[in-house]
Amino acid sequence: MKKIIAMILALVLCFGLVACGGTASKDDPTVKSEGVMTYAEYDAAELNSTVVIETYVQGKQSWWDNQASLYTQDADGAYFIYNAACSEEDYAKLVPGQKIKVTGVKSEWSGEVEIMDGTIEILEGNYLAAVTDVTAQLGTDELAASQNQYVAFKGLTVAASTDADGNEVAFLYNWDGSGQAGTDSDLYFNVTDAAGNTYTFVVEYYTCDAEGAYGADTAVYEAVTGLQVGDVIDLEGFLYWYNGAQPHITAVSAAA
Amino acid sequence: MKLRKKLALVLAAFLLCSLVLTGCHGSQGLEAFEIPEEFDTSRTYEITFWAKNDTNVAQTKVYEKAIEDFQALYPNITVNLRLYTDYSRIYNDVITNIATNTTPNVCITYPDHIATYLTGTNSVIALDELFADAKYGLGGSELRFDGPTQEEIIPQFLEECSFDGRYYAVPYMRSTEACYINKTLVEALGYTLPEALTWDFIWEVSEAATAKDAEGNYLVNGQKVMIPFIYKSTDNMMIQMLRQRGAGYSTNTGKIEIFNDTTKEILMTVAEHAATGAFSTFKISSYPANFLNAGQCVFAIDSTAGATWMGSHAPLSDISEDQFVEFETAVMAIPQYDPENPQMISQGPSVCVFNKEDDQEVLASWLFAQFLLTNDVQLGYAKTEGYVPVTAKAQNSDAYQDYLSRAGEDNETYYDVKIQASKLLLDNTEHTFVTAVFNGSASLRNAAGQLIENVTKSINRRETVDEAYMQKLYSDVTALYRLDQISSGSGMVSSERADLGQLPTTSKLLLGGLALTWGLIAFYVAVDKLKSKKKGVKTHSD
Secondary structure, three states, X not given: OHHHHHHXXXXXXXXXXXXXXXXXXXXXXXXXXXXXXXXHHHHXXXXXXXXXEEEEEEEEEEEEOOEEEEEEXXXXXXXXXXXXXXXXXXXXXXOOOEXXXXXEEEEEEOOEEEEEEEEEEEEEEEOOOOOEEOHHHXXXXXXXXXXXXXXXXXXXXXXXXXXXXXXXXXXXXXXXXXXXXXXXXOEEEEEEOOOOOEXXXXXXXXXXXXXXXXXXXXXXXXXXXXXXXXXXXXXXXXXXEOOOEOOEEEEEEEOO | OHHHHHHHHHHHHHHHHHHHHHHOOOOOOOOOOOOOOOOOOOOOEEEEEEEEOOOOHHHHHHHHHHHHHHHHHOOOEEEEEEEEOOHHHHHHHHHHHHOOOOOOOEEEEOXXXXXXXXXXXXXXXXXXXXXXXXXXXXXXXXXXXOOOOHHHEOHHHHHOOEEOOEEOOEEOOEEOXXXXXXXXXXXXXXXXXXXXXXXXXXXXXHHHOOOEOOOOOEOOOOOOOOOOEEXXXXXXXXXXXXXXHOOOOEOOOOOEOOOOHHHHHHHHHHHHHHHOOOEEEOOOOOOHHHHHHOOOOOEEEEEHHHHHHOOOOOOOOOOOHHHOOOOOEEEEEOOEOOOOOOOEEOXXXXXXXXXXXXXXXXXXXXXXHHHOOOHHHHHHHHOOOOOEOOEHHHHOOHHHHHHHHOOOOOOOOOOHHHHHHHHHHHHHHHHEEOOOOOOOHHHHHHHHHHHHHHHHHHHHOOOOOOHHHHHHHHHHHHHHOOHHHOOOOOOOOOOOOOXXXXXXXXXXXXXXXXXXXXXXXXXXXXXXXXXXXXXXOOOOOO
């Protein structure tokens, strides 16, 4: 009897584990359910219109007051979900790759096209977008086509920022250095491309890594606070927009 | 014997649980603070100061210098600064820390938030006795700095920190809202700015600015983008409009009055101008300064504490230099319904002191809080934005008067828009007001703004805004901010938790039920154990 019970329990456990493993899903990110927009339809939708999409979480920007902001993508394009209704419990379930259905309103805020006032339904399915190298598009109008996507920048050089005391530093806590270590300050740092053009990149404090950690507990926060002016680095992140491109960086490493 | 022991343990556990449960009912927090006779300088103190800055490094430096100067005067007190850029984050963290008695010692805050902090027993220090203390009070004999007396704090600002007849904070900085105007565009539209702005004028000019040519360019600026009127803080917008109209918002004791016909009228006006593209908000479009400075906005209403971001030559900006356009900036009081009787909000940070077990530590905290009112700190911080100092001592000082007289000398320290914004409040202090503070007033404030945001969004989304819409909006906003759960009558402001009296019958029945359940569990365990022993059943596999 004991053996039978043990076998049944083992089987239940196995089935349970398989059900939890999203990566085992045969989900196709190009296929949409009925009543759901394709990326092209979403892209063509007017601002302030209601949109219904199926997409996959690629990164989590923040959760606050039962609202989640997410970087998401399907096989054809990216969608930034701003302040969608989401319990803290559900936010924890939104690991990278998780398929979700979002119903909300397409909006634009300082150039950032996003879905606001949305609701999220967690679906079965998993997809992680491949990173797109957009180094060559930096400073060009073509970069906007990759807005909100998971992107990479290769071989950029850390350029000096000026802190509150006029010193040249590799990064600032907040855009003007008004933040401090140990607080929820975003990190701002400058990088220069081969042509000598300088761009400002950001590490958002509340953006989670794959394990759900954020802020100073993440590898990217630690990496950026360890940068030196002149370091040549590769970066990955999400191509956020605020009055122009403002990449939200999630990974930094020495240039390959 | 063993069985009886186990039963006793189970019963003891039950009693403990009951005690914990009932202990929650009207539990006592910290002991009330008593001012020590003497400040014990033989001891060292480490206090924490949670401060808010407007993501402005100049403000960070003022805080740091204040701490440095204070520690030089009191070498036995170490002040640890924790910076925030958002009041709501401070509020959230304080609430979390009240439960564990790990609040900061000194905290920049809004009176609305203090009302909630006060629901913790003795959590926030009532400052009346400290104000009056001959040695360590305002202007006290034992202070190592030249602080203001109570009379030297601008009475209106000090009163904003008083609820239920007691002071729970001191004002730190004050600001109001200003209308930053692209005067060049107003005149290009054929209008002249009046001496005092009215709502009628703003709406009329804003509508005129929406005219486009055949290619979709706005006639007034030749650009594809123009939002004639943008309001940063829509909660302030609603609050001030209601006040100016003499309509209800809330009573002093927390009765919600915002859902009235005047509110509906205001919202219908907002809807009318949102529909033509004449009006939008920060939450929907972006920072007013970004549009104003790019020549894409005529009227931008924002805090005077945001003045350094406003105008053609603003020292702080989020847009690139090539997006700036040249125009003349006018700084005026917010529009009025009755310009003869102007009314505008008073806002800005205050400072509260949290209670601790050690009265000496609280006294050290109070000394630091008071130090923030000294002239150097007041002037230093006020100059970072369009703030005004909260003491007459600082306002009347030669240094401050000299600062005000030098408007326009440069685009940094003496940036004219910033100094004009400060003067606006200095000239209108008697026309400012604040809303009633009670537990829940912060939610009501959010709700006030939400009404305008929702109507504007709905219009943008081509929804119908009519009587039925308004009814649903009122209902949705009430539910969202739990306004129906705010109790009125007492103001809910008390440093002592109310005596809740005897437990209600339902609670007694529940506890009785729990007791019975625990008893039955204990009985079952005991009987089962006896049976097991008799049968010789092993309880662990081997």
